[in-house]
Amino acid sequence: MISEFQLFQILYSPYVSEKSTIFKKKNNVVIFKVSIKATKKEIKSAVEKLFSVNVNSINTVLIKGKCKKKGKYDIRRSNWKKAYVKISKDQNIDFINDIH
Structure with missing residues (x-):
C-alpha cells in the first residue's frame, strides 16, 4: 500500500x-x-488514488538529458521519465479540482 507522502514522490507534475x-x-x-525509479504499477496506483479514476494502460519513456553549451562549459541536463496514462473514456482528470 502506498502512503500519501509516497504518491507525490512518484508523480511530479503533469506534462x-x-x-x-x-x-x-x-x-x-x-x-x-x-x-x-517508479514502476508502472506504482504510477497506476498513484494516479488512481490521487484523481479517483480507472487507469486502462500506462506507457513510460525515459528521456535522456541533452548536452548544452554554456559559455565555454558543456552542461548535461538530467534524465527524466515520462508516463503516458490512458484513462477510461467516461472519466476526466482536472488538475485544479480533482486532487483529494
Missing part, C-alpha cells in the same frame, strides 16, 4: 505541451513527469 493536449483530446491520455 503540458502541444502533443499532450492532442493526446488528451483524441485518446483520453494524460502525460505526467514521474520519478525515474
Whole structure:
C-alpha cells in the first residue's frame, strides 16, 4: 500500500505541451513527469488514488538529458521519465479540482 507522502514522490507534475493536449483530446491520455525509479504499477496506483479514476494502460519513456553549451562549459541536463496514462473514456482528470 502506498502512503500519501509516497504518491507525490512518484508523480511530479503533469506534462503540458502541444502533443499532450492532442493526446488528451483524441485518446483520453494524460502525460505526467514521474520519478525515474517508479514502476508502472506504482504510477497506476498513484494516479488512481490521487484523481479517483480507472487507469486502462500506462506507457513510460525515459528521456535522456541533452548536452548544452554554456559559455565555454558543456552542461548535461538530467534524465527524466515520462508516463503516458490512458484513462477510461467516461472519466476526466482536472488538475485544479480533482486532487483529494
